[in-house]
Amino acid sequence: MKKKTIGERVLTGVTVIVILVIWFMTTKLGLVDPKIVPSPQSVWDALIDIMQNGYKNYTLFQHLGASMNRLISAFFSAMIIAIPLGLASGYNSKLRAIFEPIIEFYRPLPPLAYYTLLVLWMGIENESKIALLFLACFAPIYISCVSAVIKVKEDYINSAYTVGASKMQVFLHVIFPACLPDIFTGLRTALGVAYTTLVSAEMVAANSGIGWMVLDASRYMRSDIIFLGIIIMGITGILLDKSIQFIENKIVPWKGKE
Template sequence: MAVSTRTSPSAAPGPSRARRASHTWRYPVISVLAIVAFLVIWYLIARAEVWRPLFVPPPSAVWHQFIRTTTIHDGVVGYNGKYLWEHLWSSMLRLFEGLALGILIGVPLGVALGASRTIAAILHPGVTVIRSLPPLAYFSLLIIWFGIGESAKVVLLFLAAVAPIAVATADAVGNVPVDRLLAARSLGASRLQTITEVILPSALPEMMTGLRVALGVTFTTIVAAETVNGLPGIGGMVRDAQRFNKTDVVVLGIIVIGIVAIILDIGIRALDRRVVPWRGRA
């Protein structure tokens, strides 16, 4: 009697649920271990005084400054009269103001650049120049025009964000498959309907990539922008501490900036998965 060797669908080869679960927690654990290893190395270097504490303050000194900047000490509130979270909040407000303006202007500009060769011939060189120049290269000019207040910083952040968004959107619009456009026109779609219902959904993955790039550029720009009249602000706090050789405060600011950058990147990737769930799927 012949014995069937055919396996059932449930026994088909493939990753088990336990294996998938192990992959879920493996990488976060690796990240945590890497952070712990960095802290241990930092502690050992500071303890051995390979460099003077002025140059490499110990983790305990940085933690002490974290406590001081988040509480009232000797009648002084936080750092320079503001709590650490207030400095961070001021920076985030500037960041999102500039980024929001960059999205509001960059997306329509990118659609126009990608949809019209005439508009691209007129505006694309200017967008390329803005994208190529480091934002701080024209920060001095913005200070002359707008002063040292908030306007110069927000305009600088807007210029840092608008170019990556516009270029990514223009490239995405230009890469929309022609057959989709022809199908929309054959069904009687107007130009506005074609843009809103065909072009923008097709271009959304690349637009989200441009947004992620713009967020990174804007975030690095704001720290530099706050070196001029940046208090309250996390970049201004770092700059002010550097002037008085408060290295522990400088390191604290750098750590806070790094943590916020990681959180923002995780947030934009989560938004990308929510807005573009079909990315990477056939």
């Protein structure tokens, strides 16, 4: 991925500053009800209060930690299973014919549609949420891997066979490296889908987590905590995505340079 130029970084910074200034001025001039749009100062005060006293028997880091534990556990479980299965399915059409109907059936379903079943089967604790997030992660990763293998150029494969490479060597040294850019794209997509699903799941059935904190605060019209939770979710989402991009840049330095 092409790195941002200094000018692009400045534009990004200016955009953030403009948004903050509009937010500050709107609340400072009293253009909106503070119960609907809190001031930046009240959101900051809410952050300090929750950092010191926690929220509903949990500290802010415990709420965030509960969410991240669910998300990361499901994400890595899906990654470990979906990547080799997706690559194998892309390489073997018969294997793809077995798993494709299952993936294509549940992939378009809204995750919360079958979350009720998972809660009935596994309870409202972490097991059902991790299973839900696993399914949310699995489909994007699997599909990206299958697609990546299918679109590998035949010339690359035939050239490897010409010099005497075995099927395993072709897979490890030709197909797999060629698939890495698409695999990371699938990982980024899966993480975004899973984070969205996580927050929704915590709002449905949980007693901790950032999503639950936002929902609970809404019951008491605590817009300062709602804004704080949304900002934290946005920042952590960006950091998680940047982490994958960082690893991708180290492992796939040739991406975008073909």
